[in-house]
Amino acid sequence: MPRVFSGIQPTGDVHLGNWIGAISRWAADQEDGHVFCIVDLHAITIPKDPEHLRTKTRDLAAWILAAGLDPEVATLFVQSHVREHSELAWVLSCSTQMGELNRMVQFKEKSAGKESVSAGLFTYPVLQAADILLYQADEVPVGEDQRQHIELTRDVAQRFNGRFGDTFTLPKATMPRAGARVMDLQQPANKMSKSAESDAGTIMLDETEKKTAKKVMRAVTDSGSEVRAGEDKPGVTNLLDLLSAVTGREIPDLEADFEGKMYGDFKKAVAEGVNEFLRPARERHAELSKDPAELDRLLAIGADRARNIAETTMDTVRDRVGF
């Protein structure tokens, strides 16, 4: 079985788009050997309030566990809990050329127009390479914007292997197995996102059922009164897609259910469907949030599992380099 590595930034609160598109999928696809790393070291490349970072890191872990990820099956851990990430990043930075980092498009984008930029933001791809290579990962599911970093990871690994002897598996970038794309309830042309101007179109996992229902009831619909999917009906289509994603039912069946009914009835069903779908996770998340010792215990299991692999790799690296 290929070893898969995924890094997840602990920034922002979880919304229904992240949940359906990513987090709930990780739990569904968990396999022995899949490594999920909450990358808090990466988060500080851009200044973060310490308490906020600590809270967000734990909160994201709680949501991933609430999705059903079993820390005895997959490995879920916090990057800063395994010191080898920083150590390998240093070693690899000495096998990385300035010119290679200068070519990284994401750095250019993130630093554009900024008055001051940290060296960490510049060397970020080296830390990312360390994350992946520590676990001898075969596959890294990433979006388009991250492919260049995986290429760099391969180049650096190859250079290191060439110089010091075979040490690292060369990983390859794969397409993430994504769930449905969820659109903004107020602007159905845009995807639901934490960076939307207003949160009226974004369903947050940590809001009350009442608030979720209110947002769905206020979602934009289209002219006419028919509940059917179509290009001329982006609002209703989005709600149908959403109802389909949360109930697992096909769009034509849903359209048939609401034939002759009003938008109001339809939205009520969507609101109930979404809340029912999220209820078990919201309950589990609330339990974990009330029991920080249990969350710590689960994260410690993950860190131990991760450290086991990371230490083996680092032992070889130290030896090869001459430490």
Ligand code: ADP
């Ligand atoms: P945001 O767009 O809110 O900033 P991120 O970029 O942090 O979200 O995305 C985190 C993960 O959630 C990614 O895997 C991304 O593909 C997924 N995701 C984000 N928004 C949506 C959405 N509206 N529908 C489906 N998946 C999404």
Ligand code: NA
């Ligand atoms: Na984003």
